Amino acid sequence: MANFLDVHSISKHFGGVVALRDVDLSLRAGEVHCLVGENGSGKSTLIKIISGVLHPEPGGRIVIEGREYPHLNPVQSTACGIQVIYQDLSLFPNLTVAENIAIAGHLGPPRLVNWRRLHLTAEAAMARIGASLDADARVEDLSIANRQLVAICRAMAADAKLVIMDEPTASLTRHEVDALVRLVADLKRAGICIVFVSHRLDEVMEIAERVTVLRDGAKVGEFPAREMDDKRLATLMTGKAFAYRTYATDFGKSQTVLAVSHLSRAGQYEDISFEIRAGEIVGLTGLLGSGRTELALSLFGMNRPTSGEIRVDGKLLALKTNAQAIEAGIAYVSEDRLNLGLVLEQPISSNILLTVLDKLPNRFGLVAEKTRQRVARKWIKDLAIRAPDPDNAVRTLSGGNQQRVVLAKWMATQPRLLILDSPTVGVDIAAKDGIYEVVRALAANGVAILLISDEVAEVFYHAHRVLVMRRGRLAGECVPHESSEAELQAVVDA
Amino acid sequence: MLRHGDSLAAAPGTRRAGADTSRPARAAALLRFRRSHEFWLLTVILALSLALSVATDSFLTLQNLFDLLTSNAFVGILASGLLVVLIAGGIDISFTATASVAQYVALTLGIRHGLGWFALFAMAGAVGVLCGLINAIFITRLRISSIIVSIATLNIFYGLLIVSTGGKYITSLPKFFRDGISWFEHDDASGVPYALNLQILVLLLAFAAAWLLLNRTNVGRQIYAMGGNKDAAQRLGFHVLRLNMLVYGYLGFVAGIASLVQAQLAQSVTPTVLVGKELDVLAAVVLGGASLTGGVGTVFGAILGVALLAILQNGLVLVGVSSYWNQWFVGLTILCAVSITAWSERRRRAAKAIN
Numbered sequence: 001m002a003n004f005l006d007v008h009s010i011s012k013h014f015g016g017v018v019a020l021r022d023v024d025l026s027l028r029a030g031e032v033h034c035l036v037g038e039n040g041s042g043k044s045t046l047i048k049i050i051s052g053v054l055h056p057e058p059g060g061r062i063v064i065e066g067r068e069y070p071h072l073n074p075v076q077s078t079a080c081g082i083q084v085i086y087q088d089l090s091l092f093p094n095l096t097v098a099e100n101i102a103i104a105g106h107l108g109p110p111r112l113v114n115w116r117r118l119h120l121t122a123e124a125a126m127a128r129i130g131a132s133l134d135a136d137a138r139v140e141d142l143s144i145a146n147r148q149l150v151a152i153c154r155a156m157a158a159d160a161k162l163v164i165m166d167e168p169t170a171s172l173t174r175h176e177v178d179a180l181v182r183l184v185a186d187l188k189r190a191g192i193c194i195v196f197v198s199h200r201l202d203e204v205m206e207i208a209e210r211v212t213v214l215r216d217g218a219k220v221g222e223f224p225a226r227e228m229d230d231k232r233l234a235t236l237m238t239g240k241a242f243a244y245r246t247y248a249t250d251f252g253k254s255q256t257v258l259a260v261s262h263l264s265r266a267g268q269y270e271d272i273s274f275e276i277r278a279g280e281i282v283g284l285t286g287l288l289g290s291g292r293t294e295l296a297l298s299l300f301g302m303n304r305p306t307s308g309e310i311r312v313d314g315k316l317l318a319l320k321t322n323a324q325a326i327e328a329g330i331a332y333v334s335e336d337r338l339n340l341g342l343v344l345e346q347p348i349s350s351n352i353l354l355t356v357l358d359k360l361p362n363r364f365g366l367v368a369e370k371t372r373q374r375v376a377r378k379w380i381k382d383l384a385i386r387a388p389d390p391d392n393a394v395r396t397l398s399g400g401n402q403q404r405v406v407l408a409k410w411m412a413t414q415p416r417l418l419i420l421d422s423p424t425v426g427v428d429i430a431a432k433d434g435i436y437e438v439v440r441a442l443a444a445n446g447v448a449i450l451l452i453s454d455e456v457a458e459v460f461y462h463a464h465r466v467l468v469m470r471r472g473r474l475a476g477e478c479v480p481h482e483s484s485e486a487e488l489q490a491v492v493d494a
Numbered sequence: 495m496l497r498h499g500d501s502l503a504a505a506p507g508t509r510r511a512g513a514d515t516s517r518p519a520r521a522a523a524l525l526r527f528r529r530s531h532e533f534w535l536l537t538v539i540l541a542l543s544l545a546l547s548v549a550t551d552s553f554l555t556l557q558n559l560f561d562l563l564t565s566n567a568f569v570g571i572l573a574s575g576l577l578v579v580l581i582a583g584g585i586d587i588s589f590t591a592t593a594s595v596a597q598y599v600a601l602t603l604g605i606r607h608g609l610g611w612f613a614l615f616a617m618a619g620a621v622g623v624l625c626g627l628i629n630a631i632f633i634t635r636l637r638i639s640s641i642i643v644s645i646a647t648l649n650i651f652y653g654l655l656i657v658s659t660g661g662k663y664i665t666s667l668p669k670f671f672r673d674g675i676s677w678f679e680h681d682d683a684s685g686v687p688y689a690l691n692l693q694i695l696v697l698l699l700a701f702a703a704a705w706l707l708l709n710r711t712n713v714g715r716q717i718y719a720m721g722g723n724k725d726a727a728q729r730l731g732f733h734v735l736r737l738n739m740l741v742y743g744y745l746g747f748v749a750g751i752a753s754l755v756q757a758q759l760a761q762s763v764t765p766t767v768l769v770g771k772e773l774d775v776l777a778a779v780v781l782g783g784a785s786l787t788g789g790v791g792t793v794f795g796a797i798l799g800v801a802l803l804a805i806l807q808n809g810l811v812l813v814g815v816s817s818y819w820n821q822w823f824v825g826l827t828i829l830c831a832v833s834i835t836a837w838s839e840r841r842r843r844a845a846k847a848i849n
Binding site (some may be wrong): 075086088090091092093094095099102103105106107108110111112113134136351 | 527718721723726789
């Protein structure tokens, strides 16, 4: 089959830093190709070169459908049918579905809007991928999955022959990912080439033919997707080997920290009973909508249960606010770390101390700079946060380090129970490993941990015991060391 | 539910292409209107008008309605221009200073050279465009926040005007200007004459122009898109500087035109009288549902916003409430209106989350 796109010996430097070194990439028409690498591996630079935003250094060649483009610019790239769907989707939330899809029509002549033609364009694009969205709905009212569909339709309306999707599954539920996979298979049959850009092993790799791995700006290689698995990909991406195993543990003698009995909240979850002992990591998994996040919020005082009991260290709690939960020794690290967990423009130290502000002041009611520095530094050191200066803004840290700052913030309250809700979403594999290390260290110090995750493998390898929720009920329990990942997956999917 | 739901999750067999334009679509449009901010405003305006018609003899008279339109034309015309800037994601409060400058320049030169209607309006419009472009260039090129730029230019334009005029009035306006226009004149039963005057004519034209710009032209839709997501607009190749020059220039132009309409009504040019009105205009536009974060707002909403404030103030006078209470009522109305919209939006989202 003829290649749709060939790029040869692409190099790019920014200042003195190598972004890409002598990279080749070829894409066949109708192929699904994955481009993977850690943050900073050069994926986005390569995408920008293909879309004409950046130009390669002399020696690099770009050939699209057999024609060489010595100075590819964004207009030519679009004219060749190359469309990039960025992670933020670049949609206009205030406009309708139809207008978003046919937005390119607003750019060219004629100067007046032809609303009828615009609707026809949008509907034709939706029909091409079998989407059935309300053309008059505003995009801000759509689910993330449907917004993504709008972005794909927009690419279709622009006669895309190559669609590059940046992290397309990052914010989708399992169900939505399955639908996306089906859609991509349709596009592929229509002869459209699709490139997924990712920093992890994506579900979409199931339908990919080839995987190209980048590391530090260089191409590690191109592999048939069939031969790829989690571990191999992680090793290729980082150059390090990650081997996870399960551990036999006995918490029979440890003190019970959390005891939940017959906890229910109408419409969300029902009759939940379990215990977590000091030093134990209990995983909680289940499909989205199984009630696990609602349960976690109840444990943190943000979602009052209708009946049942929560005890911490034997003491019965009637939680009305999260302030009471924090007081009782419960900490909660949210899924949405960037929005809920951190004040990005503020220094690392201030973020860490946010939860303990009322404990820091001296007898004059003021916080001594020395105390501030001491407490902040302790946590930066304990959680191995890689930061040149505690007074740098959190924004300057990498995703993994930001996640550790969130952890530090909660550890500063010296909690008895730490609830982690999807702590590794959007974090690359090396940083993930660092977070697991921290979680294990915390548990070893006697903190009881509830680890909530979508990923079955995550709870399987990093929890001592796993609870599975389904439709608001506890549907099963499994001890990883005495079981297998497939068995656990079967319980979740049942 | 009228939405087609998670179509990604729909089974392949149930997929259906496109939206239809038949009865359900019309019902959906009606439902959308019933949920809209404009619907609430319209309801409040109708209720208030009904109450005033019952409570007073003078509210629902042709004369009062003409007076209302004429005396609120200045605010209304400016609102049509400010709306465009707000939708584009910007803000401008310098337009009253722009209007003062345009008014003074146009009429000073107009009197000196004996210019007619067209030349006067062209000159006031040109001065307004120039002031608007200055704002646009600072806001886009140096990426300074628009409120800060326009606070600065408000003071600069106004300061220059006061220094160069010494605050002097112009009272000896040309005869044709003092007379204004009165088309389609006709007398009512009691012999009082009514006509389409300059204020009402320009007010109608201003709203029509803003509506055409925003809904019927490609640049108008680009303005909405840019206000909704500036980064995406840039990625798609929208020319942000050109769009900003258009919207701030447009507001400047509208301010220039409005300034002459106001001078004709006041029968004089006073450099100090317009500055200070910018928040009234902003209040009306925001009351009409325009968002300060951009991308949201309609001409119909802006008309209703201006109308509600106008009727409210008029009603208070007619009912005999001391004018000291005016501002209190205006403030309360704005707070209530935006609260109702925010509250109903929240309820709608909560209901959707449960579904």
